[in-house]
Amino acid sequence: MVMSICGLIMLFVLPELPYVSGYILRLIIGASIALIICLGLNILTGYCGQLNIGQSAFVMVGAFTSALLNSKFGLPFWATFIPAGLAAATVGVFFGIPSVRLKGLYLALTTLGAQIILAWIALFGFPITAAGFSVDPIKIGSIAFNTPQKFYYIAIPFAVVMTFFAKNMMRSKPGRAFIAVRDNDKAAEGMGIDIFRYKLLAFAICTFYAGVAGSLLVHYMMWAQLESFTLQDSIWYLVMIIVGGLGSIEGTIFGVIFITVLKEIVFVIGPIAETKLSFLPMGAGSGLLLIIIGGMAILFLTVEPRGLAHRWNLFKAYYRLWPFGY
Amino acid sequence: MEFIGSLIISGLMNGAIYGLVALGFVLIYKSSSVLNFSQGHMLLLGAYTFWFFKSSMGLNLYLSLLLAIGVGFLIGILIERLTLRRLIGQPLISMITVTIFLSLVIEGFVSLIWGSYPLQHIAIFSNQCFNIGNCVLTTQNLYAFGLAFSTALALVLFFRYTNLGLAMRGVAEGHQIMQGMGISVKKILNISWGIAGMAATIGGIILGSTLGFRLGLSHIGLLAIPAAFIGGLESPEGAILGGLLIGLCESIVSGYVGNAAGVPAAFLILIVGMIFKPYGLFGLVKIERV
Numbered sequence: 014m015v016m017s018i019c020g021l022i023m024l025f026v027l028p029e030l031p032y033v034s035g036y037i038l039r040l041i042i043g044a045s046i047a048l049i050i051c052l053g054l055n056i057l058t059g060y061c062g063q064l065n066i067g068q069s070a071f072v073m074v075g076a077f078t079s080a081l082l083n084s085k086f087g088l089p090f091w092a093t094f095i096p097a098g099l100a101a102a103t104v105g106v107f108f109g110i111p112s113v114r115l116k117g118l119y120l121a122l123t124t125l126g127a128q129i130i131l132a133w134i135a136l137f138g139f140p141i142t143a144a145g146f147s148v149d150p151i152k153i154g155s156i157a158f159n160t161p162q163k164f165y166y167i168a169i170p171f172a173v174v175m176t177f178f179a180k181n182m183m184r185s186k187p188g189r190a191f192i193a194v195r196d197n198d199k200a201a202e203g204m205g206i207d208i209f210r211y212k213l214l215a216f217a218i219c220t221f222y223a224g225v226a227g228s229l230l231v232h233y234m235m236w237a238q239l240e241s242f243t244l245q246d247s248i249w250y251l252v253m254i255i256v257g258g259l260g261s262i263e264g265t266i267f268g269v270i271f272i273t274v275l276k277e278i279v280f281v282i283g284p285i286a287e288t289k290l291s292f293l294p295m296g297a298g299s300g301l302l303l304i305i306i307g308g309m310a311i312l313f314l315t316v317e318p319r320g321l322a323h324r325w326n327l328f329k330a331y332y333r334l335w336p337f338g339y
Numbered sequence: 340m341e342f343i344g345s346l347i348i349s350g351l352m353n354g355a356i357y358g359l360v361a362l363g364f365v366l367i368y369k370s371s372s373v374l375n376f377s378q379g380h381m382l383l384l385g386a387y388t389f390w391f392f393k394s395s396m397g398l399n400l401y402l403s404l405l406l407a408i409g410v411g412f413l414i415g416i417l418i419e420r421l422t423l424r425r426l427i428g429q430p431l432i433s434m435i436t437v438t439i440f441l442s443l444v445i446e447g448f449v450s451l452i453w454g455s456y457p458l459q460h461i462a463i464f465s466n467q468c469f470n471i472g473n474c475v476l477t478t479q480n481l482y483a484f485g486l487a488f489s490t491a492l493a494l495v496l497f498f499r500y501t502n503l504g505l506a507m508r509g510v511a512e513g514h515q516i517m518q519g520m521g522i523s524v525k526k527i528l529n530i531s532w533g534i535a536g537m538a539a540t541i542g543g544i545i546l547g548s549t550l551g552f553r554l555g556l557s558h559i560g561l562l563a564i565p566a567a568f569i570g571g572l573e574s575p576e577g578a579i580l581g582g583l584l585i586g587l588c589e590s591i592v593s594g595y596v597g598n599a600a601g602v603p604a605a606f607l608i609l610i611v612g613m614i615f616k617p618y619g620l621f622g623l624v625k626i627e628r629v
Contacts, residue, residue, distance in 0.1 A: 062430075062432065064432055064436060066439060108610065110614060111610055111613040111617070113614075118374050118431070118432075118435055119613060119617070121374075121435065122374075122564065122609065122610075122613070123609075123610050123613065125561075125564070125606070126565075126607070126609055129561070129602060129603050129606050130603040130606055130607060133600065133602070133603040134603075136598075137598040137600070248440075248443065251436070252440070255436065293451065294450075294451075294452070294453060297450060299455065300446070300447040300448065300449070300450035300451035300455070301447065302447070303443045303444065303446055303447030303450070304444050304447035304448060304451065307440040307441070307443030307447060310436075310443075311422055311444065314426070314440070315422055315425040315437070316425070318429065318433060
């Protein structure tokens with residue numbers, strides 16, 4: 014309790030500390046938006062056991078809903094982030110319907126389909142979403158949150174509140190039902206859990222999180238464009254929750270931080286490696302990133318399927334009794 | 340009328356290629372009930388290995404074909420040994436997820452070694468064309484067509500009449516049971532991934548010589564997924580039929596709607612189809628009751 018309050022205070026004074034530049038703040042904001050997306054994904058994939066490989070398409074639905082409401086009707090962020098989440102959830106439930114009769118694998122396919130279909134609609138369906146358009150920054154009264162230093166105070170509370178909700182939801186009736194569906198769906202049905210309803214509910218929650226995060230993202234970038242929502246982003250969110258630990262809220266936080274930092278390191282060393290090592294062909298830096306990220310996910314899936322969260326629990330159990338471990 | 344005629348012909352020809360790739364999905368699914376999302380990328384790697392032997396090493400055509408297919412077999416075995424063997428007995432969903440990340444790693448390796456720009460073209464087949472009415476057929480198309488059908492036939496026979504095929508179908512049903520029956524799950528998985536690697540290489544070489552050797556080759560794997568599903572994941576003949584259907588739908592939709600609408604249309608058909616006929620046209624219907 015004391016630790017978490019200290020942690021929260023630390024988070025809130027962070028931008029004022031020395032050595033904390035805009036670059037670091039931008040990383041943290043990116044990570045906290047990714048955290049909201051990954052929390053939703055972990056509820057669906059980690060807790061309910063339904064693979065989703067089209068998460069960024071639902072982020073896109075939320076982002077464009079919010080951005081269009083803002084630029085067409087002039088609504089502020091505070092009036093659009095809930096509709097954005099609901100729009101994403103509606104689209105998500107539509108793509109979740111085929112999972113009624115089928116298990117695991119098939120939701121993966123419909124979500125892959127969602128990614129491809131929604132991206133196509135955004136690219137060719139409407140000229141405005143294909144070209145990209147500008148969005149107003151978030152405002153409270155006369156303060157506009159348009160720099161990383163200011164937006165930090167929007168992104169962090171959102172991430173904290175969404176984490177709080179996710180953590181508590183998983184201890185409620187739906188949360189327990191999700192876990193039952195994941196572990197043994199036949200037994201769950203025998204216990205009187207309506208599998209279809211809870212699968213769709215998990216999917217709606219997942220996509221709602223995605224929509225809210227999308228709304229935050231466009232107001233942070235102040236520009237809504239298609240390129241931020243690709244299949245590769247979806248896969249990266251999946252890597253984050255796998256590295257962090259499927260079915261663990263703390264794990265999601267670890268995974269997001271770990272992958273964000275790793276990605277940044279590779280972004281820095283990739284071009285250097287490309288120029289220094291002359292035998293590498295053009296565009297090898299992006300290949301390096303793919304190998305490291307993909308390899309990391311495979312490594313965790315095969316060697317440590319419970320992710321960093323499990324390591325953290327082992328560490329805590331060890332240090333609780335330290336130095337008298339036995 | 341002529342327009343739609345040529346659309347149908349070109350759709351069927353592309354469809355045969357999708358069917359060929361979809362057969363790779365079926366092969367893996369029938370022997371381990373895993374959907375291999377990295378099929379498209381294994382195909383890419385196969386095509387690039389062939390390019391390496393043919394163009395960089397300067398070997399002759401048949402030798403490099405043979406070598407590339409051999410390397411494809413080894414790559415399949417290696418993938419199974421390094422990643423999937425550790426997941427025997429784990430939930431299936433983790434095996435499926437691993438194949439998604441395999442595709443990232445393979446694409447990474449390809450662009451690390453060969454760069455991300457298209458390579459110099461190699462033509463395997465002669466550039467002869469046939470005219471049927473207003474439609475143009477190339478020898479490549481015909482080879483792909485014939486190869487797809489013969490591979491499908493071979494797979495049907497293999498799974499129905501050989502002991503290895505029977506063991507593979509058994510492993511797909513459940514690892515523990517098969518292990519208990521005295522069949523080595525490791526060996527079966529290993530062989531089936533080897534064969535899948537080989538098949539992907541053959542498909543990749545045909546595709547590469549048609550579309551050019553470039554990273555975008557792996558996208559064909561995306562289109563072959565609906566093909567495999569519409570036909571039913573357990574049936575090779577369904578994969579060919581699904582491939583032809585998807586090819587037709589893609590070319591007709593792209594022809595009339597434009598804007599590369601074929602791919603999303605294929606997925607739309609897949610999603611709607613899955614609501615009404617979840618196991619595809621020829622798939623094995625599994626009934627579970629509580």
